[in-house]
Amino acid sequence: MTDLNKGNYMYRPEITVVDCTIRDGGLMNKSNFSMELVRAVYKAICASGIQVVELGYRNSKKLFDPKEYGPWRFCDEAVLRDVVGEKKGDTKIAVMMDSHKADYNDLLPREKSVVDMVRVATYVKDIDKAIKIEQEARARGYQTTINIMAISHTIEWELDEALQQIDKETEVQACYIVDSFGALYSEDIDYYVQKYRKYLHNKEIGIHCHNSMQLAFANTIEGIIKNANWLDATLCGMGRASGNCATELLLGFLKNPKFDLRPVLDVVGAHIYPLREHISWGGEIIPFQIAGMLNMRPDEALKLMELPKNDPARNNYRAFYERSVAPGED
Amino acid sequence: MTDLNKGNYMYRPEITVVDCTIRDGGLMNKSNFSMELVRAVYKAICASGIQVVELGYRNSKKLFDPKEYGPWRFCDEAVLRDVVGEKKGDTKIAVMMDSHKADYNDLLPREKSVVDMVRVATYVKDIDKAIKIEQEARARGYQTTINIMAISHTIEWELDEALQQIDKETEVQACYIVDSFGALYSEDIDYYVQKYRKYLHNKEIGIHCHNSMQLAFANTIEGIIKNANWLDATLCGMGRASGNCATELLLGFLKNPKFDLRPVLDVVGAHIYPLREHISWGGEIIPFQIAGMLNMRPDEALKLMELPKNDPARNNYRAFYERSVAPGED
Numbered sequence: 001m002t003d004l005n006k007g008n009y010m011y012r013p014e015i016t017v018v019d020c021t022i023r024d025g026g027l028m029n030k031s032n033f034s035m036e037l038v039r040a041v042y043k044a045i046c047a048s049g050i051q052v053v054e055l056g057y058r059n060s061k062k063l064f065d066p067k068e069y070g071p072w073r074f075c076d077e078a079v080l081r082d083v084v085g086e087k088k089g090d091t092k093i094a095v096m097m098d099s100h101k102a103d104y105n106d107l108l109p110r111e112k113s114v115v116d117m118v119r120v121a122t123y124v125k126d127i128d129k130a131i132k133i134e135q136e137a138r139a140r141g142y143q144t145t146i147n148i149m150a151i152s153h154t155i156e157w158e159l160d161e162a163l164q165q166i167d168k169e170t171e172v173q174a175c176y177i178v179d180s181f182g183a184l185y186s187e188d189i190d191y192y193v194q195k196y197r198k199y200l201h202n203k204e205i206g207i208h209c210h211n212s213m214q215l216a217f218a219n220t221i222e223g224i225i226k227n228a229n230w231l232d233a234t235l236c237g238m239g240r241a242s243g244n245c246a247t248e249l250l251l252g253f254l255k256n257p258k259f260d261l262r263p264v265l266d267v268v269g270a271h272i273y274p275l276r277e278h279i280s281w282g283g284e285i286i287p288f289q290i291a292g293m294l295n296m297r298p299d300e301a302l303k304l305m306e307l308p309k310n311d312p313a314r315n316n317y318r319a320f321y322e323r324s325v326a327p328g329e330d
Numbered sequence: 331m332t333d334l335n336k337g338n339y340m341y342r343p344e345i346t347v348v349d350c351t352i353r354d355g356g357l358m359n360k361s362n363f364s365m366e367l368v369r370a371v372y373k374a375i376c377a378s379g380i381q382v383v384e385l386g387y388r389n390s391k392k393l394f395d396p397k398e399y400g401p402w403r404f405c406d407e408a409v410l411r412d413v414v415g416e417k418k419g420d421t422k423i424a425v426m427m428d429s430h431k432a433d434y435n436d437l438l439p440r441e442k443s444v445v446d447m448v449r450v451a452t453y454v455k456d457i458d459k460a461i462k463i464e465q466e467a468r469a470r471g472y473q474t475t476i477n478i479m480a481i482s483h484t485i486e487w488e489l490d491e492a493l494q495q496i497d498k499e500t501e502v503q504a505c506y507i508v509d510s511f512g513a514l515y516s517e518d519i520d521y522y523v524q525k526y527r528k529y530l531h532n533k534e535i536g537i538h539c540h541n542s543m544q545l546a547f548a549n550t551i552e553g554i555i556k557n558a559n560w561l562d563a564t565l566c567g568m569g570r571a572s573g574n575c576a577t578e579l580l581l582g583f584l585k586n587p588k589f590d591l592r593p594v595l596d597v598v599g600a601h602i603y604p605l606r607e608h609i610s611w612g613g614e615i616i617p618f619q620i621a622g623m624l625n626m627r628p629d630e631a632l633k634l635m636e637l638p639k640n641d642p643a644r645n646n647y648r649a650f651y652e653r654s655v656a657p658g659e660d
Contacts, residue, residue, distance in 0.1 A: 185583070186516070186551060213579050214541070214567075214613065218548030221516060237544075237614070248616065249543050252623035253515070265647035268616060273645065282614050283544065284567070286578065286598060293582035315603065317595035 011255040014204070014229040016174070018119075019045045019247050020054040021272065022072050023096050024232075024239035028279050031056055032070030037271045038083050041235065044267035046089030048251065049258040052117060055080060058095040060103045080114045092116035092143070099123075099130035110141030117143040121178070124154045127162040134170045145206060145230070147176035151192060152183040152295050163199035174204040174230035179219065182212025182242050182288070183295035186222040193226040206230030211283035212242040212292025220245040221253060235264065235272040241298035242288035243281040280305050286317050294324050341585040344534070344559040346504070348449075349375045349577050350384040351602065352402050353426050354562075354569035358609050361386055362400035367601045368413050371565065374597035376419030378581065379588040382447060385410060388425040390433045410444045422446035422473070429453075429460035440471030447473040451508070454484045457492040464500045475560070477506035477538060481522060482513040482625050493529035504534040504560035509549065512542025512572050512618070513625035516552040523556040536560030541613035542572040542622025550575040551583060565594065565602040571628035572618035573611040610635050616647050624654050 022031075022038055038055065045053040056072030064073050071079045075095045084093070093115050097104070099122035107118065118137035122130035127148075134144045146166055148159070166175050177192045184192070189207070196205045207223035207230070209216035220231055233250045237243035248268060251261045276282075283289065287301035300320075307314040352361075352368055368385065375383040386402030394403050401409045405425045414423070423445050427434070429452035437448065448467035452460035457478075464474045476496055478489070496505050507522045514522070519537070526535045537553035537560070539546035550561055563580045567573035578598060581591045606612075613619065617631035630650075637644040 186548065187555075211544070213582070214544050214547050214576070217544050218516065225517075236616070246544070246619070249619055249623070252543070252619070262648050262651065265616070265620075265651055269645040269647040273616060284612050284614055286566070286595070286603060289576070289579055289582070290595075293579070315599040317599040318592050321592065321595055 017050045018052040021234040023054040027240040031072035044263040046091045047263035052092045054094040099126040104136035119145045121147045145174045149178045150180045174206040176206035178208045182210035182292035189222040204229045208232040214283035216245040242283045347380045348382040351564040353384040357570040361402035374593040376421045377593035382422045384424040429456040434466035449475045451477045475504045479508045480510045504536040506536035508538045512540035512622035519552040534559045538562035544613035546575040547579045
């Protein structure tokens with residue numbers, strides 16, 4: 001019998017929810033959300049009791065052209081102040097910096113910034129860059145996380161070494177398992193959480209799932225059961241390709257009485273769900289499912305979904321599967 | 331560390347997959363599929379190596395008007411023979427009979443029928459009717475299952491007693507946990523599988539999930555891990571309201587080398603996914619999510635989804651939530 005005293009079902013105060021709709025969702029529209037929408041998301045997340053809202057990337061304008069990408073790829077301080085308005089809510093504001101696409105010189109001292117937290121996203125091979133950004137952000141007064149992307153494509157000893165470095169050289173609030181390709185099953189979540197627990201001392205474990213196989217919410221719960229306490233989610237699961245764990249489902253599951261689902265339902269109905277008319281994300285889309293089950297980057301599936309709806313190639317799932325299983329002579 | 335020797339990941343020969351697209355999907359279109367589509371599904375399922383295909387209900391024409399419902403609500407023998415054609419495949423053909431809406435006199439002796447298996451769906455309160463149909467079907471030579479619906483709305487001692495009756499009075503191949511309202515989390519699956527295991531001897535445990543919280547596939551895997559061996563799935567997850575565990579995801583997970591995903595991808599692309607243009611099912615639909623997290627029948631959510639797309643009530647998720655949480659003075 002499941003031990004219900006383990007606290008899986010009850011309110012666990014250590015749990016921190018991070019809504020990253022504008023950041024991860026921004027990968028589907030080049031971070032081109034309207035100010036009105038981002039303000040509505042910010043207000044709703046504050047009202048819901050969620051602890052952290054990530055309002056975009058702070059990536060380098062040398063690497064992303066501001067003519068091509070919207071303001072939430074850069075999160076200039078003036079733009080964020082415009083979101084927040086006169087009175088900042090209790091919810092902390094995070095921005096994400098890609099270890100290979102961001103410059104820590106773009107960070108003001110925290111007391112001059114509206115940002116509270118810098119989340120550094122990195123591949124294992126860029127871990128030294130990530131640690132440098134973490135250290136610089138921390139020196140400026142920010143809370144930090146490091147989010148290890150593409151976990152299902154790592155070479156194990158390199159991952160182990162990266163985790164040991166993070167443990168020794170940083171003071172992150174949390175270190176994340178990022179299932180970028182939506183390729184993990186529950187037993188894989190167990191495996192990675194245990195690995196992280198082995199190497200990381202006095203640091204929380206975070207989990208960021210993609211929904212390629214409709215497992216993002218389930219894997220997030222599995223993380224909770226195994227004692228991961230930092231949980232990423234997005235409204236309607238909006239995010240790259242298959243998207244993420246849905247914030248509304250996660251709040252429906254968590255028992256912390258401070259969470260209120262209602263403001264989340266409001267912003268979902270008024271602002272996020274309608275975006276599905278023009279942007280295709282979600283775990284019900286077959287090419288994303290195929291990419292997930294084959295542990296592939298979703299790029300080719302995304303290209304397929306950009307074809308016109310009446311293009312027969314778009315619905316030829318067998319052909320997509322065949323060229324994905326055996327794409328060449330490798 | 332997860333014990334990978336437990337066989338969760340490897341091919342387990344006891345596993346039986348039942349594709350019930352035409353039966354459960356038929357709840358979304360009054361069982362009005364074209365003969366062409368059903369033939370294509372039958373051929374694809376046979377080619378995929380899936381062991382059982384459920385082609386609809388055999389419910390009573392006294393209780394369902396054949397002018398209102400399509401042929402797959404009744405599964406007349408002549409209609410099924412038309413599906414199968416000259417040569418029957420290795421996949422067994424099942425029909426479902428609702429214990430409270432079917433008449434066992436509609437069953438021919440098996441040797442005169444194209445049907446191999448009768449699955450009896452029942453609420454706990456109708457268990458005696460279900461057992462009678464099971465016995466009559468078995469006497470005519472059919473394999474049988476009993477599928478206990480609405481498991482999350484049962485009174486526990488009545489469920490316990492029903493399971494003991496099924497154990498003593500039937501010879502079902504499998505007895506199913508049916509999460510009709512998509513309300514179960516993984517720990518609930520553990521709980522029910524252990525309960526079934528306690529009462530059922532020499533009978534397999536089946537699992538039929540709904541996807542209200544995007545947990546249908548995850549809960550099916552949880553069932554596998556806990557040793558449920560009969561697994562229901564539908565193409566694209568097509569089924570009532572939020573739908574079911576997707577056949578294509580389940581085949582992507584299972585390791586039995588006899589399964590071939592390709593024919594499934596063909597029929598999904600050509601016939602099933604396009605139905606989404608006109609029929610709304612799936613776990614990304616917020617009212618179905620709300621119904622699942624509140625352990626409600628999906629009826630009210632289904633009504634909401636029938637409103638015109640531009641009706642503001644359709645997207646007013648907060649209002650739907652409020653009246654669902656506290657629908658009256660009960």
